[in-house]
Amino acid sequence: MNWKRATIAGAFAFPIIGLFIYGLKHDPHDIPSPLPGKPAPTFALEVFAPGQPPLGRPIGDTVRLADLKGQVVVLNFWASWCLACRDEHRTLSEVARSYADKPVHFVGSLYQDTPNAGRQWIAELGGQSYPSVQDPRTRTAIDYGLYGVPETFIIGRDGLIAHKITGPASAAAVTQIVDSLLATPAPAKGAP
Amino acid sequence: MNGLVGRAALLVSLPFIVLGIITIPVALRRGRRDWIPIAYGAVLANFLLVTAAALAMVVALVTHDFSVSYVAQVGSRETPLFYTIISLWGALEGSILFWGWVLSLYAVAVVWFNRERPGDLVPYSAMVLLAVSLFFAILLVGPANPFHVVFPVPPNGPGPNPLLQNHILMGIHPPLLYLGYVGMSVPFAFAVGAVLSGEAESNDWIRLTRNWTVASWGFLSAAIIAGMWWSYDVLGWGGYWAWDPVENASFLPWLTATAFLHSAMVQERRSMLRVWNLNLVVGTFALTILGTFLTRSGIISSVHAFTTGTIGYYFLTFIGLVLLTALAMVAGNSDRLSTRGRLDSAASRETIFLLNNLFLTAFMLTVLVGTLFPLVAEAIRGVKVSVGGPFFNRMSLPLIAALLFLMGVGPALPWKVASRADLREKLLPPISGAVVLLGIAILMGIRNPYGLLVFTFVGYSAAANLREYWIGVRARHVAQGEAWPTALVKLVGSNRRRYGGYIAHFGVFFVALGITASSSLRSEREATLKPGETVSVYGRTVRLKSMWGREEKQRSVVGATMELIENGNVRATLEPRMNFYPTSQEPVPTPDVHSGVFGDLYLSLVAFRPDGSTATIKAIYEPLLPWIWFGGGVVVFGAIVSGWPARRRRTAVPAIVASANPARDAA
Numbered sequence: 001m002n003w004k005r006a007t008i009a010g011a012f013a014f015p016i017i018g019l020f021i022y023g024l025k026h027d028p029h030d031i032p033s034p035l036p037g038k039p040a041p042t043f044a045l046e047v048f049a050p051g052q053p054p055l056g057r058p059i060g061d062t063v064r065l066a067d068l069k070g071q072v073v074v075l076n077f078w079a080s081w082c083l084a085c086r087d088e089h090r091t092l093s094e095v096a097r098s099y100a101d102k103p104v105h106f107v108g109s110l111y112q113d114t115p116n117a118g119r120q121w122i123a124e125l126g127g128q129s130y131p132s133v134q135d136p137r138t139r140t141a142i143d144y145g146l147y148g149v150p151e152t153f154i155i156g157r158d159g160l161i162a163h164k165i166t167g168p169a170s171a172a173a174v175t176q177i178v179d180s181l182l183a184t185p186a187p188a189k190g191a192p
Numbered sequence: 193m194n195g196l197v198g199r200a201a202l203l204v205s206l207p208f209i210v211l212g213i214i215t216i217p218v219a220l221r222r223g224r225r226d227w228i229p230i231a232y233g234a235v236l237a238n239f240l241l242v243t244a245a246a247l248a249m250v251v252a253l254v255t256h257d258f259s260v261s262y263v264a265q266v267g268s269r270e271t272p273l274f275y276t277i278i279s280l281w282g283a284l285e286g287s288i289l290f291w292g293w294v295l296s297l298y299a300v301a302v303v304w305f306n307r308e309r310p311g312d313l314v315p316y317s318a319m320v321l322l323a324v325s326l327f328f329a330i331l332l333v334g335p336a337n338p339f340h341v342v343f344p345v346p347p348n349g350p351g352p353n354p355l356l357q358n359h360i361l362m363g364i365h366p367p368l369l370y371l372g373y374v375g376m377s378v379p380f381a382f383a384v385g386a387v388l389s390g391e392a393e394s395n396d397w398i399r400l401t402r403n404w405t406v407a408s409w410g411f412l413s414a415a416i417i418a419g420m421w422w423s424y425d426v427l428g429w430g431g432y433w434a435w436d437p438v439e440n441a442s443f444l445p446w447l448t449a450t451a452f453l454h455s456a457m458v459q460e461r462r463s464m465l466r467v468w469n470l471n472l473v474v475g476t477f478a479l480t481i482l483g484t485f486l487t488r489s490g491i492i493s494s495v496h497a498f499t500t501g502t503i504g505y506y507f508l509t510f511i512g513l514v515l516l517t518a519l520a521m522v523a524g525n526s527d528r529l530s531t532r533g534r535l536d537s538a539a540s541r542e543t544i545f546l547l548n549n550l551f552l553t554a555f556m557l558t559v560l561v562g563t564l565f566p567l568v569a570e571a572i573r574g575v576k577v578s579v580g581g582p583f584f585n586r587m588s589l590p591l592i593a594a595l596l597f598l599m600g601v602g603p604a605l606p607w608k609v610a611s612r613a614d615l616r617e618k619l620l621p622p623i624s625g626a627v628v629l630l631g632i633a634i635l636m637g638i639r640n641p642y643g644l645l646v647f648t649f650v651g652y653s654a655a656a657n658l659r660e661y662w663i664g665v666r667a668r669h670v671a672q673g674e675a676w677p678t679a680l681v682k683l684v685g686s687n688r689r690r691y692g693g694y695i696a697h698f699g700v701f702f703v704a705l706g707i708t709a710s711s712s713l714r715s716e717r718e719a720t721l722k723p724g725e726t727v728s729v730y731g732r733t734v735r736l737k738s739m740w741g742r743e744e745k746q747r748s749v750v751g752a753t754m755e756l757i758e759n760g761n762v763r764a765t766l767e768p769r770m771n772f773y774p775t776s777q778e779p780v781p782t783p784d785v786h787s788g789v790f791g792d793l794y795l796s797l798v799a800f801r802p803d804g805s806t807a808t809i810k811a812i813y814e815p816l817l818p819w820i821w822f823g824g825g826v827v828v829f830g831a832i833v834s835g836w837p838a839r840r841r842r843t844a845v846p847a848i849v850a851s852a853n854p855a856r857d858a859a
Contacts, residue, residue: 020491
């Protein structure tokens with residue numbers, strides 16, 4: 001055994017492995033979003049899937065962010081062609097239901113998809129507790145700088161974006177963020 | 193059903209692979225060579241089972257069986273059949289399946305083509321290939337299983353990534369890349385096999401390994417060029433290489449494999465560099481796995497990156513195992529293998545090969561450092577940096593220039609020692625070629641020093657390589673009275689490896705000239721045109737004739753019909769387009785190119801008014817750009833000439849091995 005060569009080679013190779021282990025724990029796409037802390041872009045979008053009572057809204061109703069001031073808003077972008085959206089679907093539905101009596105509003109926004117396909121998807125996956133809206137010409141998705149689906153934006157009672165979740169949302173993450181936002185008092189009426 | 197077949201086939205392949213891996217060393221240690229066919233049977237069974245799984249996936253894709261997770265992820269009813277079939281390698285899980293299939297194919301080929309070769313090298317190599325297969329099989333039943341059941345079954349899927357269903361090269365570049373990449377497992381298997389069987393001291397294994405490396409190298413070269421062509425044709429910026437981490441990943445093993453193809457000759461001729469060659473072979477394989485890891489673990493942000501999962505850790509473990517094996521192998525045997533031969537003179541072909549290896553390795557390390565640097569910077573200082581073209585270009589240009597020069601000097605020098613007379617006679621005449629090409633470069637308008645240097649060195653080296661041909665052909669013509677074309681064909685046939693190698697050199701020269709001229713003299717205009725208006729670039733005028741749009745099944749297309757005007761006549765019609773896919777916010781551009789011998793006119797539709805009243809067109813002229821593709825073809829042709837298997841000769845059994853296995857030899 002030539003230990004000198006073994007040492008040299010090992011000294012070269014193993015730091016690289018260490019570097020990769022570090023790298024695997026970090027997502028290169030996890031570029032800090034500039035949005036958290038900024039006012040949420042406003043939207044007024046039409047409901048195409050009503051959701052279920054008590055959270056439901058009739059089809060054709062318009063969901064306006066401006067009307068939801070003082071509430072926590074969870075805005076989830078999804079599509080029927082998106083496999084990862086299936087993973088978070090039931091979770092979000094249940095989390096939304098658990099906040100039914102709190103000032104928390106869940107909205108699904110359909111991304112690059114047709115309302116028919118969206119409704120069919122919801123029916124197949126056993127319904128959704130909260131309403132979904134359509135986003136013609138993906139204006140709102142562009143305003144929120146959507147990178148892909150699913151992405152979930154959580155907007156605080158002050159109308160500022162508090163958090164962005166990239167990829168399927170977990171119940172724990174959503175609950176924790178929403179709870180902490182509910183703990184801060186709603187801004188007084190007329191405050192900037 | 194398809195999912196069931198696929199899952200079952202992959203699961204059943206596991207015990208076969210394990211059986212093969214265990215049988216081989218046991219059989220060889222106990223002298224039971226009659227057990228080896230069992231292991232070879234396992235190699236074949238693995239191939240058949242993975243083939244069945246891959247076919248099941250293709251059937252699932254074609255029949256839109258969205259109950260299979262991979263199909264639900266990349267399939268759609270609107271995608272044309274061709275792109276549906278090739279989306280087999282369009283995303284992570286399918287690409288791993290395809291990888292496993294190519295590897296199983298190589299394993300069968302290695303065993304089949306070497307079935308009459310005596311000694312323990314081939315069985316041990318088969319064992320190594322099975323071990324690599326085992327890794328991919330574990331991925332396929334674990335973190336990269338493409339056959340998960342999706343329920344409820346979706347009615348339709350999103351279709352492949354729009355960039356991957358927009359160009360015919362999607363059907364060509366990835367398979368070539370896999371053939372090249374996966375093919376580098378074979379030299380690695382031979383290297384481990386040679387060490388385990390005790391044949392590493394003979395040079396025979398290096399000859400065998402070199403032939404297989406030439407084949408994989410040819411595929412990899414073709415794949416890199418095809419990838420450049422693809423990005424040139426779809427990305428709309430008129431470029432073909434961006435030092436993207438994944439491009440680098442394909443280039444790294446190419447560099448070490450190229451180094452090995454040259455240093456292997458030194459070992460064959462002079463029995464030198466034996467440990468070094470072992471390092472190169474193992475390093476090339478490790479770099480292919482590293483490249484796969486970089487693309488599939490999501491560790492580095494890149495246009496090519498696949499979606500990710502836990503697969504990165506599996507790859508990392510595998511890289512660790514490969515490195516440990518390599519370390520034990522090289523360190524454990526290097527005393528025994530250390531070189532007997534010595535350099536006789538600084539002026540000799542082996543010195544040039546040594547320099548060639550030095551520069552190619554330095555090149556590889558430069559690219560590796562540049563690729564990994566963003567990761568290092570984030571680990572140490574927590575900052576996001578990107579390393580781009582300026583770093584790579586500055587670092588690689590001197591190395592490229594030096595390598596181009598060596599490509600002329602090497603073939604001209606004799607082995608062992610070159611006398612002063614040799615040097616004068618061999619090295620001076622090609623200077624005329626250097627002068628000619630330098631003159632041409634200046635006339636073309638190239639002014640940057642490296643551009644001029646590349647032209648000069650290419651001129652020198654091309655003349656030197658041509659001269660080797662000329663000397664050989666003339667000798668045959670004079671001595672044997674052969675007609676010139678016959679003499680040329682027979683000359684190449686007499687030493688295909690050597691003259692095929694020179695052909696590959698010519699290919700590289702074309703590529704070098706194409707890259708240098710197109711990047712030094714590129715000229716670009718962007719203009720917003722109304723129908724009937726024209727724009728000129730590099731003396732070429734194009735006119736916007738009309739704008740149009742059409743709906744296709746899976747996309748909508750907007751295009752501009754442009755006419756290339758020469759002396760008032762329409763010389764050609766080009767149609768740069770933009771394709772809009774429902775699942776993508778960004779349109780996918782489809783530029784149109786008018787290629788001539790001396791350059792490409794490249795038109796890209798940048799923007800348009802929806803009413804068709806104006807179109808913004810980017811027009812680029814890139815001199816000599818098509819030479820890159822032509823040169824790539826020449827490189828591949830050289831690899832084919834050099835590596836095409838020779839007709840079987842009766843006396844192919846080397847003496848050392850034959851005497852070690854008399855029984856086998858007699859059979």
